[in-house]
Structures are given as C-alpha cells and as structure tokens.
Amino acid sequence: MIKNHLVTIFIVMITTSFYAQQKQVGLGVVGLSHGHVGWILGREDFGDVALVGIVETDLELAKRLAKEYNFSMDLVFETIDEMVAAKNPEAIAAFGNIYEHLAVVEFCAPKGIHVMVEKPLAVSLDHAKKMEELARKHKIHLLTNYETSWYPSNVRAKEILTNGTIGELRKVIVRDGHRGPKNIGVNKEFLEWLTDPVLNGGGAIMDFGCYGANLLTWLHKGKKPNSVTAVTQQLQAENNPRVDDDATIILTYDESMAILQPSWNWPMGRKDMELYGTLGAVYADDRNQFRLRMAEGYDGFKEETFNLEERRSPFDDPFALFAAVILGELRLEPYDPYSLENNIISMEILDAAVQSAKKGETIYVK
Template sequence: MEPSWEHPCAQLKWFSSSIRRPTALAWLNTYRLSFRHLYLVQKLRSELAKRYKVGLVGVAHPHVWGVLRSLRESDKGMLTAASLDKPSSESDSERLRREHGLGKLYGNYREMLDEEDIDIVFNYADHILRTPVTELAASKGLHIMVEKPMAYSLKDAERMLEAAKKNNVKLMVNWPTMWFATYRKVHELVENGKIGRIFHIRMRVGHNSCEEEGFTGSCFQWMGQKEAGGAYLDFCCYGVAFAVWLIGMPKRVFGTAGNFVKSFIPSYDNGIVVMIYDCGTAVVEGTWSQIGGIPAGPEICGTKGTICFDADEAMIFTKLKSEVIRVDPLPQEESNAVEYFLTRIEGDKIIGGMCDPKFSRDVQEVLEAGLISSEKGKVVAMPLGT
C-alpha cells in the first residue's frame, strides 16, 4: 500500500522499504515526479548507490590480496586510498595501481587518514604498526578490519579492543577458516551434541614456503621477527581459535616454540600449543618447515563419535557407521571477509563467531600463555595473572 503523498518522510520510507534496488532505480529513471519530490529522489538514489570507501594500510600479510579481490568484486565497497607503509615493494605499488586503479599512494598511514574521506580501514600493517593504526583509525570514527591473529601480544589486543569500544566503531578480525562452510557445519554439529562431549581436538597447519632465497623483502621477513612470533603465531593461532570456538577457554596451557630447521629466521619455524581442560585436551601444531601437503585437517573426538574434515568435506564416525556430512554453501553475505564485514556495518549488526574481537582477544591470551610456557618450561594457569 502506498503512503500518503502529502508527507515527504512517509514517501521516503515507502521508497526504501518497499522497492527492491534494481526495481527502484528503473522506476526512478522512468517515472516523472513533481519538483517537490525531487530531493527525495536524489536522496534515495544516493542510498541505492552507496558504496563504502575503504582505505588500505599496509600489505604486510599476503592474505591482503585475496581480501582486496573480494572488495573489487563487491557492490558494497571500493578501495579509494592506500598507504604502503613498510614493509612493501615497488611491485606492491604497481599491483595496487593495476588491479584497483589507484593513482596516489601514501607512504605514511597518518597522512592518508588525515587527508582521505574514507569509511573503513583494512589494517594490514606489520606487528609494529597494527595497534597504533587501529587506535588512530578508531579515533577518527572509522571501522577497522585486521588479519588473524588479532595482534602480537595480549596487551596490544586489549588496546585495540578498547579503542574500538571507546569510539563506538566496529572492529573485525579476519579468520580465513570462517569462510569455509565445513568449519561452520562442524561447529553446528558440535553445538548440537552430534558427537557428545568433546574430549580431544587436534589440528596441524603448516607449509614450507619460507625459504632463505627471497626471504629479504618477503612477508616472512617481518613475520619471522622474534616479536612477530614466526610460525608459532602465524599458524598455531588457527588451531587455538578453533578449539576456543568449540569448547571454550582452557584451564592450563603448555607451549613450545623453537627454530629447528630454518636458522636464517630470527623467530620460530615450529610451535605447539597444548590446551588443557578439566575433561579434555586440544593439541595445536604450526610449522614453516613441513615438506609436502600432508593431510592434517582438524580431528574432533567426542564421547559419541569423531569428526574429521578439511576445507572441502567432512566425515563423522560413530560406533555404528561412518558418513560424509552434507555441507551447504555459505550465504553470499557470509561468503568472505569483505561481504561479511560490509554487511555487518550496513545493517549495524554484531560481528560474531571467530571474527568477534573479544573472541580474538581470548585467543591471543592462550597464544601468549603458550609462549610464556615455552620460555619458562612449565605449564601456565589460565587466565593469565592467576
């Protein structure tokens, strides 16, 4: 039913709620309205054409290129500015210009945030800049997305969380595993008690991509610094996050991190975290020195069955049978980090799951406990400080 045409607000509400976007655009382009309604048309057109303007800070983590590809394909946002604070290279600049049509590229994130009219910051700076970039962006009222892990220390994670809360902006942590339908399905099965009470989780993540030749100038040059955590933070974070997502925070943590193969890296090329619960454990492994793509998807052991899965499929084993689990594709608005984040901003919705910064702060605490354990050679009680 059409509203009373005597009240402009009623007209705008009817336009925005009753007409689908393509239909509305066609209608506005073909239907003649009186002059007293033109301002409503202009306002509605502006809303329909709304695309969030994104500013990029850094290309330190290689996941940034996949995120930018998703942004380029989205109708909700566009990259309008970038600051290539170190570490970066001329090839990074060329790629941004070629793939995203950017002209001016900043060399200092503060200058970009001061000069550019943007709505969102994709913070892909290194471990030194990630927290100050987040704090400055939040102080300017900008929403922020960062890559996993949330930070490189618990203190930094808490600073970022506080900055977002203080300035009432959204902060999201991109965990790539959130965009695999199998992970979501397995979480649903565990929540519904499909395999009973969980008493053990095992997850190993690794590769052998970090080589001495080409190390300088690569992402590993900064990720391999001692304070950046090396393979320990880069890959153990996945398993820790998954375990916390499924069964919560552990009571105690034991960790070990070392450089066993790649001596040219200042930090760790291997790490293990053992999360100890009242009635179970989770064992998480991360490596930069594993040769070959060894199948090592998560294993979840429950009192009624076991689930094994990877990015493509999942299987459930019980005493009576084993079966492949049917997994439906994720909805478009949750298919990747960009769509999820922009949809949450657009609808002012809560950021949930592993992308919740409060959740990621807890993951950071477990990771830090593991490093403390590795340094001291003993089990660490949780929460830290107890």
C-alpha cells in the same frame, strides 16, 4: 520472444537499480606487505565495498602491485593521515605487519573508523588489550580475519558438536601450516616481517597457532582453557634464524583437552580440525571436505563423507562480512571467530603458549 526479452530487460534494470542504491563502505588499506592483500586488491566489485585509498611507504612495492592488480597509483598515500584526510574512509583493512595493528587502531578508533586486521589480532596480549580498550571506548568494530572462519567444514563441525551427535567433547586436534614462508616463495616484504620476532610476535607459534586458539574459543563459547603447555623447535635455522618454526600447544579444559600443531614444516599446506566426542568424531579435512564417524563396538565405526557447498554471502568473504557488520545488516554471534571478545581470549592463549615455550613450564590461565 519479445515478451521474454522485455522480462530480461526488466530484471537487469531491477538488479542495476538495487546495486546503485546499495550502500557502499569506503575502505582504506593500510600496508601492502602482507601476502593476503591480494584478496582485496583482486576482489570483484560486488557493490558492497569501495577501495578508496591505500597507505604504503614502499613505493616500489606499491608500483609492483598496482601493475599486477591494475589500480591507479593515485590511490596510494605515504601516511595514514594523508589518506584519511583525502579519502575519508569508513573502514580500514590492515595489511602490514602484525606489530602495526596497534598503531592502526590508535589512529582510527578516535576518528570512529572501523578496523579489520589479518590474523592474529596483535603481536602480544599487551597490544591486544590496548586495542580492545580503544575499540570499546570509541565504539568501533574491530574484527580479525581468519581464513578458517569462512570454512563450511568448521561450521558443520560446530553444528554437529552442538546438537550432540558425537556426544560430549573430549578432544580437539587442530593442525595448520605449510613448508615455511621461504619454501613456499612468499614475497620478500612479507618474508622479512614474518620471520621477525618483534614484527610478527614469534614464528609458527603465532602465525599458525592463532587459528587453533581462535577455533577453540569459538567451539567453547568463550570459555578459557585451564592451562596451556607449549613446546617450540627451530628445524629450519637457515630459513628462520630468529623465530620458531614448529610448535605443539596442549590446552586443558574441565572436561576435554586440545592439541594445536602449528608448523612451518608440514610437507603440504593444511588447515584441518578433528573433534572427538564420547560417541563419535568429526573431521574437517579442508575447507569443503567433511567426515562424520560414529563409533560401533570396540574399534568399529560407520563413516559418512560430505563435500560441502560454500557458505552464503556475507559469510563467504571477509570484506562482505565487514561491510555487513558496519552497515548494521549483520550482528556477529557471541565469540564468533571474527569478534573482538574471541580474539582477546585467543591472544591470552597465544601469550600463555609463548610464555610456556620460553619458560619450559605449564602456564595456568587466570
């Protein structure tokens, strides 16, 4: 018993020593109005990221969240200049509206501060290109966080496509969305800019169309579509008077096509993807449930269902991944969903979709 007790103490000492020596990335948060900000405010301390400062001009919002997540108002600054001067963060996570992403990068890039924004990268292709130029000029990491990047089901789908199990890819269908921001009860600060065509760049077409654009660019290893055709509707004018709330986007590639269905009109929240090949299909039904269906005869098939385990760190958490990239412990694969090169192409797709919906015509991608 004494021996076992000593072994336990030894293990605890080694573990404690490891975390004490582990390099932490000092992270600043700019903006608190994004509904996803709880991911960092309520995150456990894993020893990889230290929240050093917050920028928020709405002090009532900051106080409300400070009470909810138990952080000190001493961390809160009214300007990014003040926070960076006082706290010297190595990285910034942007949790304000999408229009502000460009301003965050304009401030951070010349100072060598790495940036991660919530999806999508920007409100427009013009903003995205300016951000790309700054990131490359000043050699900072500029990542975009998509929840679907963490999904084991999406990773398995790409593995099966790559190894040829379902044959050559012919069609992709991606469906994302929920009942709408107001209907699901997002906070008022989030709702104000989500339904603003300037601050969000559009409605559902931007908010959820970006997921499909991002996944398609990843699946196609950076290959752009030949054409983009989009139709939008406003089915909840009382809730979303200034933006679309339903969209269908059709993309053509040389040997396949894709259909994206971003919507604020689904009866339930969803983020799912279907890949159809010449031999079979895969269904990433949600984060963990995955189905493989192989064709048999005319309309027969054999289907297997898998409940997948979560991915291993740092691929199960955006901040762990951000820290690993900054510290040089991880190098993203080409056109990874988080990567800048992926998200520039994703913005080209979204830009073409918005143009197509406005003009009522197909946009051919250069």
